[in-house]
Amino acid sequence: MLRFILNRLVLVIPTFIGISILSFGFIRLLPGDPVDVLSGEHTMTPERHAELLHQFGLDRPIWQQYLDYLGRALHGDLGVSLSNHHSVMEQFLQLFPATIELSVCAMIIAIVLGVVFGMLAASRRDTWVDQITMGGALVGYSMPIFWWGLLLIIVFAAGLHWFPVQGRMDLAIFFKPTTGFMLIDSLLSGQKGAFLSAVQHLVLPSIVLATIPLAVIARQTRSAMLEVLNEDYVRTARAKGLREGRVTAIHAFRNALIPIVTTIGLQVGTLLAGAVLTETIFSWPGIGKWMIEAIGHRDYTVVQGGLLMIAIMVMVVNLVVDLLYALINPRIRIQ
Amino acid sequence: MKLMHTLLGAAAAVALMTGSALADKTLVYCSEGSPGGFDPGFYEDGTTQDVQLAAYEGLTKFKLGTTEVQPSLAEKWEVSSDGLKYTFHLRHGVKWQTTDWFTPTREFNADDVVYSFQRQLDGKPYDSTQTYAYFGDMDLPNLMTGVKKIDDYTVEIDLKTPNSPFIADMAMPFAEIISKEYADKLAAANNAAQMNDKPVGTGPFIFVDYTKDASIRYKANPDWWAGKVKIDNLVFSINTDATARLQALLAGDCQVMAYPNPADVASIKANKDLTTIQESGLNAGWLSYNVQQKPFDNADVRKALDYAIDKEAIIKAVYQGQGQPATTLLPPSMWGFNKSVKGYPYDPAKAKAMLAKAGVKDLTVKLWAMPVSRPYMPDGKTTAQMIQADWAKVGVTANIFTVDWAEYLKDSKPHDRDGAVMIGWTGDNGDPDNFFTNNFGCAAVDGGNRSEWCNKDFDALLKQAAEETDQAKRAALYEKAQVLMNDDDPAVLIAHSVVTMPMSKKVTGYVIDPFGLHHFETVDIAQ
Numbered sequence: 001m002l003r004f005i006l007n008r009l010v011l012v013i014p015t016f017i018g019i020s021i022l023s024f025g026f027i028r029l030l031p032g033d034p035v036d037v038l039s040g041e042h043t044m045t046p047e048r049h050a051e052l053l054h055q056f057g058l059d060r061p062i063w064q065q066y067l068d069y070l071g072r073a074l075h076g077d078l079g080v081s082l083s084n085h086h087s088v089m090e091q092f093l094q095l096f097p098a099t100i101e102l103s104v105c106a107m108i109i110a111i112v113l114g115v116v117f118g119m120l121a122a123s124r125r126d127t128w129v130d131q132i133t134m135g136g137a138l139v140g141y142s143m144p145i146f147w148w149g150l151l152l153i154i155v156f157a158a159g160l161h162w163f164p165v166q167g168r169m170d171l172a173i174f175f176k177p178t179t180g181f182m183l184i185d186s187l188l189s190g191q192k193g194a195f196l197s198a199v200q201h202l203v204l205p206s207i208v209l210a211t212i213p214l215a216v217i218a219r220q221t222r223s224a225m226l227e228v229l230n231e232d233y234v235r236t237a238r239a240k241g242l243r244e245g246r247v248t249a250i251h252a253f254r255n256a257l258i259p260i261v262t263t264i265g266l267q268v269g270t271l272l273a274g275a276v277l278t279e280t281i282f283s284w285p286g287i288g289k290w291m292i293e294a295i296g297h298r299d300y301t302v303v304q305g306g307l308l309m310i311a312i313m314v315m316v317v318n319l320v321v322d323l324l325y326a327l328i329n330p331r332i333r334i335q
Numbered sequence: 336m337k338l339m340h341t342l343l344g345a346a347a348a349v350a351l352m353t354g355s356a357l358a359d360k361t362l363v364y365c366s367e368g369s370p371g372g373f374d375p376g377f378y379e380d381g382t383t384q385d386v387q388l389a390a391y392e393g394l395t396k397f398k399l400g401t402t403e404v405q406p407s408l409a410e411k412w413e414v415s416s417d418g419l420k421y422t423f424h425l426r427h428g429v430k431w432q433t434t435d436w437f438t439p440t441r442e443f444n445a446d447d448v449v450y451s452f453q454r455q456l457d458g459k460p461y462d463s464t465q466t467y468a469y470f471g472d473m474d475l476p477n478l479m480t481g482v483k484k485i486d487d488y489t490v491e492i493d494l495k496t497p498n499s500p501f502i503a504d505m506a507m508p509f510a511e512i513i514s515k516e517y518a519d520k521l522a523a524a525n526n527a528a529q530m531n532d533k534p535v536g537t538g539p540f541i542f543v544d545y546t547k548d549a550s551i552r553y554k555a556n557p558d559w560w561a562g563k564v565k566i567d568n569l570v571f572s573i574n575t576d577a578t579a580r581l582q583a584l585l586a587g588d589c590q591v592m593a594y595p596n597p598a599d600v601a602s603i604k605a606n607k608d609l610t611t612i613q614e615s616g617l618n619a620g621w622l623s624y625n626v627q628q629k630p631f632d633n634a635d636v637r638k639a640l641d642y643a644i645d646k647e648a649i650i651k652a653v654y655q656g657q658g659q660p661a662t663t664l665l666p667p668s669m670w671g672f673n674k675s676v677k678g679y680p681y682d683p684a685k686a687k688a689m690l691a692k693a694g695v696k697d698l699t700v701k702l703w704a705m706p707v708s709r710p711y712m713p714d715g716k717t718t719a720q721m722i723q724a725d726w727a728k729v730g731v732t733a734n735i736f737t738v739d740w741a742e743y744l745k746d747s748k749p750h751d752r753d754g755a756v757m758i759g760w761t762g763d764n765g766d767p768d769n770f771f772t773n774n775f776g777c778a779a780v781d782g783g784n785r786s787e788w789c790n791k792d793f794d795a796l797l798k799q800a801a802e803e804t805d806q807a808k809r810a811a812l813y814e815k816a817q818v819l820m821n822d823d824d825p826a827v828l829i830a831h832s833v834v835t836m837p838m839s840k841k842v843t844g845y846v847i848d849p850f851g852l853h854h855f856e857t858v859d860i861a862q
Binding site: 282 | 361363368369370371372377379462463464465466471472531543544546547548549550552570572573574575576578579582583585586588709739741744748758759760761773779782783
């Protein structure tokens with residue numbers, strides 16, 4: 001087991017280097033330099049242009065810029081935003097909890113509902129239950145997030161006033177954040193209605209963000225379950241006289257977990273992509289919205305730093321998923 | 336007095352926290368983006384300037400809704416006869432704001448003014464990654480030779496050459512005055528960077544908190560020299576998507592919103608729960624020929640192609656009616672606007688005739704279309720397509736070209752570039768000089784003057800007008816300049832856009848700022 005963990009950890013190093021090169025290089029492939037964007041229609045004198053380029057370190061050779069970036073990144077210094085000049089790491093840490101909170105809520109919804117629907121569909125294969133859940137999954141997977149989010153806002157927020165349109169907390173309630181997780185902070189603040197407001201603000205964005213992963217997990221669960229339900233040991237379990245529910249939920253499900261857990265791990269990447277759109281629509285102050293604006297402003301340091309941090313997060317999640325395999329499937333541990 | 340203020344401040348803070356204990360009037364404004372920071376010297380974008388002007392003030396200000404300069408922190412000023420020395424007499428009794436992190440020991444005086452400008456002249460900000468950008472763009476490091484204190488309430492600023500627009504520059508956001516005492520205190524605590532996170536000003540609102548990318552909170556300044564404003568709390572609620580912003584307004588999450596989608600304006604105006612006000616923006620959008628490139632060196636060819644374009648149709652389609660045709664470079668709301676200049680109204684027959692007379696056949700033009708939405712041009716690509724269609728009708732082929740905005744701005748400047756470039760301008764200081772010199776002056780060729788047009792008579796008029804102090808005389812000179820520019824037609828003037836501000840019917844007193852900034856000191860909200 002230890003060797004397995006060590007093996008996986010060693011792989012992190014080349015992956016990290018690869019990510020750092022990609023995140024460094026990606027923004028520079030986009031045409032236009034950040035200095036030109038700064039003064040807009042105003043003409044910048046060539047002296048000031050050169051001065052700013054120098055300030056941002058963009059006049060150095062590319063390999064030097066990369067090594068400097070890598071060296072500082074390893075010390076946790078991601079530089080300073082080119083548009084607002086605040087520390088990238090500091091901004092990331094300020095905004096990151098919001099994305100995590102939203103993603104975790106969305107993931108819980110996606111996993112719980114996805115697995116349940118998938119299992120239902122598998123055990124009631126080819127019945128109307130199967131067709132409705134899988135049809136629903138297809139619709140959920142195909143809907144553009146932006147449109148879906150706006151639709152929910154128009155109907156449930158602006159229309160029925162059941163939920164708020166934007167943000168994380170009612171603007172009339174104000175307290176200083178402690179953890180950055182609104183659900184926790186609202187309880188800590190002790191203010192009346194704060195926790196309820198936090199929950200209300202989470203509902204619509206979580207549903208929107210959960211939709212695609214839910215659809216994928218449901219379909220994957222169904223197909224994994226179907227494969228397993230055809231195995232001999234399941235037939236044996238039934239032959240032994242066990243109830244169908246126990247057969248499905250325990251004997252079959254446990255063995256279907258590997259592909260399901262893989263899918264869940266992969267959906268973390270989808271979640272982050274979805275977070276960009278969801279955060280923009282619901283004005284959720286997280287790193288998704290932050291990144292998309294940085295790309296538009298050619299804010300090199302934010303894009304580099306942000307991409308690196310997100311990639312590290314995804315790496316960590318995948319590492320955890322791999323470790324979970326070893327827990328779920330003893331055969332992998334022994335290898 | 337101080338106890339009273341402390342009590343009031345505490346009451347306001349408690350009220351903010353418990354929501355509605357004192358039935359406070361809170362105005363929520365749905366803004367379009369996050370500010371870069373709170374130091375007025377560093378940022379040029381409107382989004383950041385909006386949050387700063389709630390707390391800060393300058394020596395002068397623009398009368399709200401106009402480009403007319405009025406006293407603010409300076410009660411009056413004199414200009415020496417040679418135009419090189421400005422003496423400002425500062426207002427007495429202006430208090431610096433008291434906040435959780437700073438308590439002033441003195442009132443506003445000349446030390447603060449000198450500090451605010453000297454730091455920009457010195458050009459060495461406490462944050463080495465920042466520059467005093469707008470100060471530089473308005474050419475003040477060259478123009479301003481010195482600022483000095485004469486006494487506690489008198490400041491003298493010296494210029495290198497006479498420059499009438501200077502007094503309007505003093506009303507711009509970068510010229511807002513910061514507290515020297517606060518700056519010194521931060522520097523002593525090795526925390527100079529806090530100036531950019533927590534502002535202390537003299538203005539109508541006191542900063543309370545900024546939750547990154549989410550909201551900015553202010554409370555009314557009870558000691559504002561102009562009198563406490565009608566609302567008690569001001570909250571900027573940040574929402575970058577225009578459709579979602581509108582939904583927030585409709586749901587009552589905010590009472591005023593910025594920048595609706597042009598496509599939504601018709602339904603907004605029809606909505607009985609909303610008030611919509613419109614005002615022509617201080618901007619202009621145009622298509623710059625390269626007059627150094629054949630056949631655009633022939634004024635008749637330029638005029639012909641101008642006649643060929645149906646600007647009204649573009650305004651209807653692209654601006655969704657939120658604009659008016661531009662007959663001259665200046666928008667009609669600006670002083671100096673020459674209403675007798677007719678421009679080039681749509682006349683394809685005349686265009687064809689003029690082209691034939693000039694011997695132009697099989698002309699192909701590279702037509703640059705901007706890739707981003709700008710206040711003066713909401714959709715460059717569609718405009719380009721319409722121009723292409725219009726020109727095709729008179730036998731001219733246009734090849735639409737677009738590239739990333741930063742590249743676009745850079746590559747369109749050189750005098751040997753190929754083709755006609757769509758571009759525009761939003762006024763900085765409400766002075767006609769700002770429009771003309773930056774975009775059509777001789778010194779701006781290869782720079783902001785994308786028509787590469789250098790007309791000595793035109794330039795002479797601009798120079799004379801910049802040095803002249805009497806506004807009526809200046810206006811006359813600018814009117815002449817507009818006639819000259821119209822006669823030579825270096826660019827197709829397309830439109831001035833109209834700004835639309837939707838708000839709840841409960842909001843009263845909102846005045847649209849021609850510079851595209853958002854002011855709340857005159858606003859009231861019915862409970």
